[in-house]
Amino acid sequence: MSGFRHVVMFVWAEGTTTGQQEEVAARLGELPGVIPQIRSYSLGADAGIGADNHDFVVVGDFASEEDFLVYRDHPAHRAVIDEYITPILAGRAAVQYEL
């Protein structure tokens, strides 16, 4: 398999509600229907096993780095970041790599 994968994790700020977290997941989950460059997209809230874990992760697969950049800069994606993620964001970790 070849392609380009984007992985990003978030830590939510103290006081973030379950509803706010679910809203992020719901809004991100709409993106594969809006951004055709997304080949596969997986989201999840941390299961709570690791003491120092981040709270949420997104794994997105693309055909190429170019397709990832289309996703990264797509207005629908930026809107989710600006309206739902940034307001509750306390930490972020990301890697992109060739599959």
Next chain:
Amino acid sequence: MSGFRHVVMFVWAEGTTTGQQEEVAARLGELPGVIPQIRSYSLGADAGIGADNHDFVVVGDFASEEDFLVYRDHPAHRAVIDEYITPILAGRAAVQYEL
């Protein structure tokens, strides 16, 4: 698809050589042949697009949380962590979630 996914990212310490990073990838890449609970396993060094990115990521899929815990605690896995990862580790971020 159902299952349980483990995602972990590392930041390598300043002065880490390319050889040391390749050694981590090579040693981790041997684990699917040793730990049958690993259903799929993907490794990658960061492509260098994001300014604040972590340096390396592992995405491991398991049938269940129980299978992930077998992997987490497996002596072959712990040996890679102790001998190759910990000596060059400057930062770590992880999430486990239900697929």
